[in-house]
Each structure stands twice: as C-alpha cells, then as structure tokens.
Amino acid sequence: MSDTDVENGQTDDVMDDWADALAEASDSENATEATAQPAELDSLVADGVMSIDEDVNLDVILDIPVTISMEVGSTKINIRNLLQLNQGSVIELDRMAGEPLDIKVNGTLIAHGEVVVVNEKFGIRLTDVISPAERVKKLK
Numbered sequence: 851m852s853d854t855d856v857e858n859g860q861t862d863d864v865m866d867d868w869a870d871a872l873a874e875a876s877d878s879e880n881a882t883e884a885t886a887q888p889a890e891l892d893s894l895v896a897d898g899v900m901s902i903d904e905d906v907n908l909d910v911i912l913d914i915p916v917t918i919s920m921e922v923g924s925t926k927i928n929i930r931n932l933l934q935l936n937q938g939s940v941i942e943l944d945r946m947a948g949e950p951l952d953i954k955v956n957g958t959l960i961a962h963g964e965v966v967v968v969n970e971k972f973g974i975r976l977t978d979v980i981s982p983a984e985r986v987k988k989l990k
Contacts (some may be wrong), residue, residue: 920963920974921952950977975986 923943935941950962953974963974 861968916955919957920952920965921954923949958988 857930923945952959953961953963960980961976962978963976966973966975
C-alpha cells in the first residue's frame, strides 16, 4: 500500500473487510461442527467401546486415503527356498480352495469376501463384515 492509500483511510477499510471475512469463516466453521455422527459410531459409543466428544467432526478424516488389501492366504518359507523360486514355481498356502479371502484396511481385518470378475477386472464381493465394535477392539 502506498502512503496515499494510508492517508485516504483505505487501510481501515481493508482491515474491516478482513475482519468481516474472518468472522464469516468462523461462523460457517461453527455451523458445520454440529454434523451428525454415523450410526456405527453411535453404536460404539452406546456399547462403551469408545467415547466421542460432541464437538468431534468426522469430516476431517473422511478424505484420508487408506490401503485395502485382499489376502488369499499365507505361508512361511526360509530364505534358501525363497531364493530358489522361479517362474512356474508353486507355493502352497495355508488356505483351502473356496475359503473366503481376508479383506484388510491398513493391515486390520475388516471383512471376508470372494473373488468376482466385473467387466474383465477382478473384484471382491463382501460376504462377512467384521462389526465396528470388533474392529475398534482390534485397534487397541
């Protein structure tokens, strides 16, 4: 701002505009904080699994990316056998054919499912979802 702007009183106008804008932003933030909690969280609170402060706003975490993985099975082998694997090798897993897959989010089991093909791409059909209370208990 130039000295003429200061002399003309425009700095006061700019400061008033900023104050008004900040007040509006504060009012809109306070209005969104009172959003309703999902039913799953209500049941967790009712069951005493977790407590939620009334001012908690879950919108803050809804856009956080997580990694979903599907586990067909697993096995343990020693490094000697691992280094001997090549194209065409078969590794026996700890699951029987037809058993459901484990669906994990960031390594935590959330459901079981089966493989499906949709538009020539693999997918998973959830057959059993772990209850929210059980998922929270496993996080502790």
